[in-house]
Amino acid sequence: MLVLGFTGINKESGLAPILLPLALIGSIAATRIPRGAGNALYWFAVMTALFFTIAAWIYFSASYFGFPQELSAHLSNLQPGYQPGNRIIGILIGAAMSITWFLLLFNLKRRPERSVVIWAINLTFGWMLAVILLFHWIDERKTYAPMVKSIMLQLDAEHDCIITQVGPAQRGLIQYFGGIETTNIYLDNNSQNCNYLIYQDRQDDDNHIGAPWELIWEGGRSGDRDERYRLYKRDSRPK
Incomplete structure (x- = not known):
């Protein structure tokens, strides 16, 4: 811990x-837990498992079967146009996991x-059940794939490097979904040679990037109303 403290790791x-x-x-210390505390911790774990398992199935039912109707309407409002597709195999696997979980x-x-x-x-079964039942809806709401594809449509077929002023995770996702290799505006000394800039901020920010950059696209993920991405192109017209 002392070594990590001196390394300056802040993430x-x-x-x-x-x-x-x-x-x-x-x-x-696992074998040294007092019997009373161990029993309390055990039953709290059981109640927690039951609660989250039932909640996961209720949310899945609302997103897939449309029941309960009020919750289904709420989820539809959060993610309009969501299509669950055929999830029969996932339902069977989730049911088998839930039964196994309860038996354990x-x-x-x-x-x-x-x-x-x-x-x-x-923790193990909870994450697995969440992935099987809810990942499709969460991914549909949070995925960067449609946004990156929209950005790609704005790029010239032959383009030079692209600057990204985004977080490291977002930069990796842009490359993953679009195959777009980018450079960091803060680290690359040759960034002045790039023709495109992808800029990330929030909807309520009043940031403005002037010449030589020209705004050609603005958007974000369908499930995030605060996050905003903008694509700029370097204006190469002679002044």
């Missing part, structure tokens, strides 16, 4: 390498580490 992703060592250190919840032997094990099971 959660930079701390990922220490999670496994910390988990191994913490596992030593109520059939673990009484051991000192039972409460810790049940939380590990909850």
Whole structure:
């Protein structure tokens, strides 16, 4: 921890390498949890698992079957035009996982580490169930694919480098969905040779980029009403 403090890491992703060592250190205390605390932690885990499993199926039912109607209308308002497609295989896998999950919840032997094990099971099955049932709707709402395709339509068939003033994650997604290799406006010394600039800000920001840049496209993701992206092209006309 002291080493990380001196390295200047200020993002959660930079701390990922220490999670496994910390988990191994913490596992030593798993067998030392008092019986009363262990039972309380166990039943809290059971109630949490039941709640989130039922909630996941209710939200999936609303997005796929249209029931409950009020929740379905709310989800449709958040993501207009959503088409769930054929999800029969996902439903069967999700049902099998839910049954397996419940069998594990109520059939673990009484051991000192039972409460810790049940939380590990909850995290594993919870994420898997969320991905199987809800990922399609979440991805439809949060994906960058349509936005990147819209940007690509504005680019010349043969274009020079593209500057991006966006976050590192967004820059990677632009390259993933569009195959667009970009350069960072802050780091690349040759950025003045690029003909395009992708700029990210918020809808309520009053940022303005002047000459030699000309705004040719503005948009964002359908599920994010605050985020805004703008595409600029360098004006190469003689002055």
